[in-house]
Amino acid sequence: MPEKNDNQTRRDDLIKFQQLQQQLQALTIQKQNFQLQESEVNNAIRELDILSGDQTVYESIGSILIKREPIALKESLNSKKEVVKLRIESLSKQLDRITANLQELQKKLVAGEGK
DSSP states (O other): OHHHHHHHHHHHHHHHHHHHHHHHHHHHHHHHHHHHHHHHHHHHHHHHHHSOTTOOEEEEETTEEEEEOHHHHHHHHHHHHHHHHHHHHHHHHHHHHHHHHHHHHHHHHHHHHTO
């Protein structure tokens, strides 16, 4: 009877391991998307820094372009950059935690194979 319980525990651990791998993959993709957004925002800020004060700039909102003051747009982009940066940091912490859980579970599963 205990062997069946061990088998069930092992099966549960394998399922949990697969779920953690899927979470890790999904969070990695999210982090990459936010890193891409951060890069795009940084590029836009650099372009705004190059402009002279009297040039017209537009911001894309949905499928339309709206005329904006360069200073206001730069402030908006800096704000967006901070939000994206915080999200990347949060995702990094989640990834670290899931990676640690995966390593711990992997050790448990490998140790269980010897039985």
